[in-house]
Each structure stands twice: as C-alpha cells, then as structure tokens.
Amino acid sequence: MLAHLIEFATNHYVLSGIFAVLLAALIFTELSKGGASLSTRELTALVNRDEGIVLDVRSHKDFATGHIVDALNIPHDKVIERVAELEKHKAKTIIVVDALGQHAGTISRELKKLGFNAAKLSGGISSWRGENLPLVK
Structure with a gap:
C-alpha cells in the first residue's frame, strides 16, 4: 500500500x-479560525493576573465531574443566547474550554464577532488533566 x-x-x-x-x-x-490557542501555562498566567476568565462549554454533567477553579459553565449550544452573562467580563480574555477542543474554536470565533477578546485552551480539559493540574468538583 x-x-x-x-x-x-x-x-x-x-x-x-x-x-x-x-x-x-x-x-x-x-x-x-478559533483565534488564539493557549497552553495550560498561559491560561494559568492570565487567570492569576486577573486578565482572563475561563468559560467551560461542556455539558453540566461533564462540568460536574471536574472543572478549572472559578470557571463559568455555559454549554456550547447555549453560549450565544446567554452571552449577556459574559458582558461583565468583556475587559478580560475569555478562555473557552471544552473536552478536547472540538467546540472551543467555534465558540471563540463567535465571541470575537460579538466584540469579546476570546481564546481557547489547546487540547481542552483533557490537556489540563494530562498535566495533572487541579480540578474542582
């Protein structure tokens, strides 16, 4: 072959x-298409400097199994209709996190169209777990 x-x-x-x-x-x-792709280290640095907020777009069930500290949870199919909840974070970078990165790029692109500064976590929550970083349940 x-x-x-x-x-x-x-x-x-x-x-x-x-x-x-x-x-x-x-x-x-x-x-x-999805904008900037951040590593776990870059995500941590942005959040620690209070320049970023984590938006976890997994389902509520997946979110409950473990998520990044202080992450907001809005399922990917509800983000656009619930975008008003993100308005108070418009001055920060919204870091979109999903399971493997399959929805984060699309959501990040949509948020950019709406005037937000958005990026995605490269590899999603699985990359976070892969580096043994802490999760909250």
Whole structure:
C-alpha cells in the first residue's frame, strides 16, 4: 500500500504537490479560525493576573465531574443566547474550554464577532488533566 502511494506521488508529482499545498492551507485556516490557542501555562498566567476568565462549554454533567477553579459553565449550544452573562467580563480574555477542543474554536470565533477578546485552551480539559493540574468538583 505504501509502495503504491510512493509510486503515485513520484509519477504524479504535480498533483501530489498541489494536494500538499491545499492540505497545508486547509490546516492553517482551520487552526486560525478559533483565534488564539493557549497552553495550560498561559491560561494559568492570565487567570492569576486577573486578565482572563475561563468559560467551560461542556455539558453540566461533564462540568460536574471536574472543572478549572472559578470557571463559568455555559454549554456550547447555549453560549450565544446567554452571552449577556459574559458582558461583565468583556475587559478580560475569555478562555473557552471544552473536552478536547472540538467546540472551543467555534465558540471563540463567535465571541470575537460579538466584540469579546476570546481564546481557547489547546487540547481542552483533557490537556489540563494530562498535566495533572487541579480540578474542582
């Protein structure tokens, strides 16, 4: 299988090159859609300086199993209709957290359209757990 792929790529180098460029462009645009992606260290620094607030967009059930200290919980499908709850935090960076990062980019982009400074936690709450950082239940 791999030998066929290599043979195809060498025989059709123009097509392979175009595919590689298009794939790179797709990855770049998808990564840039959700705005800034923060590490756990950057999230902690923003929150400790009182320049950021954590918005956990997981379901209430998942939130109850463990969340970042002082995180607000608004499920991802309710954020836009409950955006008024975030108005008092407009001067801070809203750091969107979900399970793995699948919804955080979309929510972050929507919040930016509404005038908020938003970013997402890279890797979601699983990256937080992966670094053995504290969770509140």
